[in-house]
Amino acid sequence: MVGQLDKKQKNESRKIMLGISIVVVMLLAGAFMLPALGEMFSPGLGLKDAAIIAFFVTAILLVIFAIAAGDGLLGELQYMLAGFFLFYVIFWLMIAWVF
Numbered sequence: 001m002v003g004q005l006d007k008k009q010k011n012e013s014r015k016i017m018l019g020i021s022i023v024v025v026m027l028l029a030g031a032f033m034l035p036a037l038g039e040m041f042s043p044g045l046g047l048k049d050a051a052i053i054a055f056f057v058t059a060i061l062l063v064i065f066a067i068a069a070g071d072g073l074l075g076e077l078q079y080m081l082a083g084f085f086l087f088y089v090i091f092w093l094m095i096a097w098v099f
Contacts, residue, residue, distance in 0.1 A: 050096035057095075058087045 045053075062084050069076070 045096060047092075047096050051092050054088055054091035054095055057091050058084055061087065 062080060065083075066080060
């Protein structure tokens with residue numbers, strides 16, 4: 001019984017170590033690719049383009065939230081509107097900043 005438990009723990013440890021090593025390798029590869037990605041997106045988006053993209057991303061996201069909540073479209077409209085404007089401003093500025 002002790003031998004089976006030990007084998008199970010060793011297998012779990014190997015899986016965890018494999019997962020951690022994959023994440024570390026991906027982070028290192030991303031760090032080396034970062035300068036190339038910066039050159040690719042150098043022209044960027046303006047605030048006008050970011051506002052349009054943010055509007056559609058926010059609208060789609062809140063419709064998904066409302067469907068998942070059940071009666072979210074009618075029962076909690078005031079919270080949905082406040083959330084829409086908050087998400088919109090955050091997405092707008094972050095899209096303009098990142099891209």
